[in-house]
Amino acid sequence: MNIAIVCYPTFGGSGVLATELGKALAEKGHNIHFITYQQPVRLSGFHANIFYHEVRVPTYPLFDFPPYETALASAMVDVVNNNNIDLLHVHYAIPHASAAYMAKQILAKQGKKLPVITTLHGTDITLVGRDKTYSPVVTFSMEESDVLTAVSENLKEETYRNFKITKPIEVIHNFVDIHRFNKKPVAAFKKLIAPNHEKIIVHASNFRKLKRVKDVVEIFMLLNKKIPSKLLLIGDGPERSEIEAFTRSCDDCGEIKFLGKQEQIEDILPIADLFLLPSEYESFGLAALEAMAAEVPVISTNAGGLPEININGVTGYMSNVGDVHEMSENAVRILSDESTYLTFKSNALAQAKKFGINKIVPKYEALYKSLIV
Numbered sequence: 001m002n003i004a005i006v007c008y009p010t011f012g013g014s015g016v017l018a019t020e021l022g023k024a025l026a027e028k029g030h031n032i033h034f035i036t037y038q039q040p041v042r043l044s045g046f047h048a049n050i051f052y053h054e055v056r057v058p059t060y061p062l063f064d065f066p067p068y069e070t071a072l073a074s075a076m077v078d079v080v081n082n083n084n085i086d087l088l089h090v091h092y093a094i095p096h097a098s099a100a101y102m103a104k105q106i107l108a109k110q111g112k113k114l115p116v117i118t119t120l121h122g123t124d125i126t127l128v129g130r131d132k133t134y135s136p137v138v139t140f141s142m143e144e145s146d147v148l149t150a151v152s153e154n155l156k157e158e159t160y161r162n163f164k165i166t167k168p169i170e171v172i173h174n175f176v177d178i179h180r181f182n183k184k185p186v187a188a189f190k191k192l193i194a195p196n197h198e199k200i201i202v203h204a205s206n207f208r209k210l211k212r213v214k215d216v217v218e219i220f221m222l223l224n225k226k227i228p229s230k231l232l233l234i235g236d237g238p239e240r241s242e243i244e245a246f247t248r249s250c251d252d253c254g255e256i257k258f259l260g261k262q263e264q265i266e267d268i269l270p271i272a273d274l275f276l277l278p279s280e281y282e283s284f285g286l287a288a289l290e291a292m293a294a295e296v297p298v299i300s301t302n303a304g305g306l307p308e309i310n311i312n313g314v315t316g317y318m319s320n321v322g323d324v325h326e327m328s329e330n331a332v333r334i335l336s337d338e339s340t341y342l343t344f345k346s347n348a349l350a351q352a353k354k355f356g357i358n359k360i361v362p363k364y365e366a367l368y369k370s371l372i373v
């Protein structure tokens, strides 16, 4: 099949998932055309059947706000017309689903049928999309998509709760390439980070408010009082400078490292002993799944779709949002006994395997096939 994929090319989970999906489909012989404003971060290296089409939004003195959605819809039409595209799969509803609707209408006038799949990822529904600034357009374009998918049962429920739509939503959970993440930890790297065998605690996110990165630091400080540890903070975003200032003011400052944006997170996760994700909401929590694939137990909140991947007392622990004391106690509970720890580790990997690339990608392929017969 010739498949066009639209996503955000940045470090957000939706862009990561869309890129990994495109790469997996290309491996299976499909031709994949990414349409984005920048090369997706996980799209490195050469792939014979992956093509990247950049959306350019020219500036013009009249435009205080350059019309990206119009440029995107035009790019979609161009890519479809010139590459024999069978279907368009857009990730994150805003503004991709409405641009897809526009492209579909333009192509229909030219006598071409373009099936559109919209995958809902999280804040496009729970935060930004439900705001009345966007809600009418998001509602309409979801209804107009040929197929609507959500990355968790929770996100499906949230969509029906927040929008007046009648369209069926198919849940296709996010996936992970186990082999890529399940690597042996590099001893020299581990020693460099934790020279005295301290535990290595990792958090990765785009440092938005809802990720509650300050909770990560507080959990770590409580844990560090009982078990000597190091904290690696991966990613960047609006909250980073405030969090950096906060960590500079505390005693454990030297034990906390900000690694910034990292493309090769699969090289870092294997040295981690524990992954922290105390988010206010996660539709799914792809970062936690990738940690589990690297055999790292997860301490998270029980918000949103996290209970669909993190099993309390089995692959890690879950607590109410903001309960940093319970989260740090659970971290101590996992890390203080070697045999308990090893059980959590292998449980995490076993759980991640349920979301393995080979189990989930065929679900998208089956969906595509049903649309182009």
Ligand code: GMT
Pocket (backbone or CB within 6 Å): 011, 012, 013, 014, 015, 017, 092, 121, 122, 123, 124, 151, 174, 205, 206, 210, 281, 282, 283, 284, 285, 286, 287
């Ligand atoms: O929160 C992010 O990291 C970005 C955001 C996005 O939409 O780009 O991620 C959402 O999609 C991911 C992939 O499906 C999910 O794993 C995240 O849980 C979800 N984030 C939220 O719901 C806050």
